Amino acid sequence: MTHEKYRGCIEACVACAQECERCGDACIGQPQMAECVRTCRDCAELCWTCSGFMSRGSTLAAEVCRACAEACDRCAAECAEHEAEHCKRCAEACRRCAEECRKVAA
Amino acid sequence: MTHEKYRGCIEACVACAQECERCGDACIGQPQMAECVRTCRDCAELCWTCSGFMSRGSTLAAEVCRACAEACDRCAAECAEHEAEHCKRCAEACRRCAEECRKVAA
Amino acid sequence: MTHEKYRGCIEACVACAQECERCGDACIGQPQMAECVRTCRDCAELCWTCSGFMSRGSTLAAEVCRACAEACDRCAAECAEHEAEHCKRCAEACRRCAEECRKVAA
């Protein structure tokens, strides 16, 4: 089953999207967190999109996962530079999601 | 915590989005399932969108949940008319999601 | 033709989405613009979503336009309080879009 094949990656994307939405919102308005707001938004959007492509078994799922993995890498790198608890959680979720997306993209 | 307040509804939306993506894709190409493809797509898209608004604690979350609940109602009604296993699962997920979204929209 | 019926509103939504994306990004990192970042993002996302629903003639287009009009109102009100050129342009695009969305929602 297509859906089954992607289960781990869908779960990682959904978890990552939620952390990114939360972290990105928390960082708004803080000058030193500007890039974090941007990477979180991009990452969240691709994670939600990616979840949809995998859920319906799209033949483009691998392609979208590739872009999503890239977004996750950038967001993880950005969040890892900050001390806030939401940044740490977000970085961790991004790393897991990047890993899962790379498996699908391979 | 905003995120916590919405947890049940986010989970229902994410589950519903996945069922709708799957059901909608399975119904493509079948003349008698045309409306099901449409309601599933609309519902999936609003469920993903809604999950994002709630995850970041948007002040518009209630508004988007209202539209999402309407999409869920229509999709549940459509899927309930069909015998396929994916339609039954989808109808059930839509009903749960509509209920959760109505709580948030209230 | 469904698509024709919505032409004016789709154009207003697409124009508004672009202004909101631009304005929201420009405001990131400025403490006094925090709410502007949020309303711009919410509005952009609903404008893109709304454009899709109308483009395919979804029976839920009116419902989504209602939520979008609300997002436009809030973003217009927020942006109208600021002096930046992108805020002024955004407020204007939001007002036009809210008006078009209300016609469809009616």
Added chain:
Amino acid sequence: MTHEKYRGCIEACVACAQECERCGDACIGQPQMAECVRTCRDCAELCWTCSGFMSRGSTLAAEVCRACAEACDRCAAECAEHEAEHCKRCAEACRRCAEECRKVAA
């Protein structure tokens, strides 16, 4: 200006998204058009997403354009096999969009 740099591609994406939404909806329920429904939906979704990334000048715009170009190629190839007027229009819009996206992705 970031936004200016992407103007041609944003316009191509928005035009393509609209054609894909319309064509994909028109093909629902026709057994021989099943793949067209799928490629149109995938392509529409990536075109809207891509428009957002470019509008806000995201550093991931090139990455998303790459996935979008791939979606456009597939949708153009699929639609080119069919005689319906909406398929011809869609194929043409997809070809133009793929070309613009490739320029940004380069």
